[in-house]
Amino acid sequence: MLYREAGDFKTSYRDDSQTFPLKLDRMGYWVTLAVAFGVIPFVITDYWANAVLVPFLIYAIAALGLNILVGYGGQVSLGTGGFMAVGAYATYKLSTAFPEISLLIHILLAGGITAAVGVFFGLPSLRIKGFYLAVATLAAQFFLVWLFNKVPWFYNYSASGQITAPERTFMGYVISGPATSASAKYLVCLVFAVGLAWVARNLTRGTAGRKWMAIRDMDIAAEIIGVNPLTAKMSAFAVSSFFIGVAGALLFSIYLGAAEASETFGINKSFLVLFMVIIGGLGSIFGSFAGAAFLVVLPVFLKNVLVGALGWPTDLAAHLELMIVGALIVFFLIVEPHGLAQLWRLTKEKLRLWPFPH
């Protein structure tokens, strides 16, 4: 009875086109934000931050980025791992070269650098499409990882070939390095995730998003009605890579603290983020968060159940996890190609009509 448009009168166009037209949705949004900013930082433990919340927020940013490219722009990319590596290594180089500038600015700059790299590797998308393009982006994945492994300048000639996050502070709080508290890690990632989700939402419902969707649905037709494929495709690659670069930078500097290109940013990372986007829902902001949450929580959950409760060996649990993830992907594609976001949409639709069937 509560979940209705009835009685919620819109008196301006602004009200009419807002993101959450229903009052309960708006309240839910503000309550979620209030809990995320006002409650969780004070009660968060190291385990929850490291196992669930921080990776969730970081992968949500990456999934948002990939969703802009795949879900809105229609350009399939398997180079996510490589672009995350660009973000991570750019942050590392910037923050060791200019230690006096805040790490948060470096992370944004790293996103910008990744955007430039992304546009470069996105150029072939003007000529090739579909899975030809997906395979072509593998070139970015393998080349970038190889580059960061083979050119010592990128890891400051360290003996191990690893990059290690230096200790940096923001307004007196340690936000990077081994001494970072759980709540600091969480808050930094949260600020980026919320900010970027807001940007993504407003970009995708504006001119840019409409152009991307036109290109996605049929690029020749879009070109005929006056969408410039060059700017549309390149901007999709740029924005997407910016998000992915920021996610890579956060993954390295805030979450892991150390990284090695082929270990941390291998092809599996690309597939992981792609699966988040598919399971969450192509072309949906909520879906990016839902998919990331699902694939971050699932291994933790399976591990707790299989290893913790049933006492199975960890390798067996890992293989079973592969099977479950694979089966779920096929299942989602068969039952609901639009992912968790579509299920959520259907639930809301049902709720609005409840208790009537139609």
Added chain:
Amino acid sequence: MDQLLYASEVLVNGLMTGVMYSLVALGFVLIFKASGVFNYAQGVLALFAALTLVGIQQGQVPFAHLINAITGSHISSFGWTVPSLLAILLTALVMVGLAILIETLVLKHLVGQEPIIMFMATIGLAYFLEGLGDIMWGADVKTLDVGLPQGISETAEAWTAALTGYGFFIDRLDIWATVIAALLVAALVAFSQYTKQGRAMRAVADDHQAALSVGISLRFIWVMVWSIAGFVALVAGIMWGTKSGVQFSLSLIALKALPVLMLGGFTSIPGAIVGGLIIGVGEKLFEFYVGPLVGGATEAWFAYVLALIFLVFRPQGLFGERIIERV
């Protein structure tokens, strides 16, 4: 002069590696031609086939690890070994069974979906099969030996030594792989050109609906194509498994077969062969000449970059059908 001889040795070995890539790429082309599905799981099929072959050969109990974990028992093996030829036949049967399962559980439900959705479904399938293979037969590295000769070929060495004064190092396994690949391609071409089922397969590839309307069973053809692809995967799995052991990295050769396909064109069997040879030779020569200058291991990306640059100029590949787009 020496440099040139070394380079030609690299060239010959590159050709042999290329044949191995082509073997995997063939499976892709078959499925793509008949159903328009870009089957990412082909590499994992090869891994799964090789794992099953080793498991049957050595009489392992399937799911032993899982059964032990649940019941606390310690079973691992039936205690017999199966002769290679019989094991290969049994594995081929398993691959046919797998093809039927894939068709009924996955493909049937995805008819008419966009190609990219099908592609992602096969990625999911690849993950599933990878986990299944590991749970069924264990994840440890296994050696596969079905009696194929290995090691340096003295004949080739003596022959090249007599010809040029420098004996080439050529693995006997690679020579065998080349012969088998040639036979396989010949058999496949003969099958699709001269048999009833082969014609039906080409009809399905041409137009699903038209094929259905003249009474060709789409489902039977798909099961058949996936079985053949499973058989090709078995051959590729035997070759690669003998060469470098049966392990997870075997499934990654699928990623190497992708640029091969892009070069050759997705729909062309000769394209898969030629593409494989170009990539095999290209990456070996590039590593030989340029690798030392930039720190080596260029094989990791050379194939993709080559395919990428090539596609920018010829988006349908060497032998692919011309892409025509209409609004």
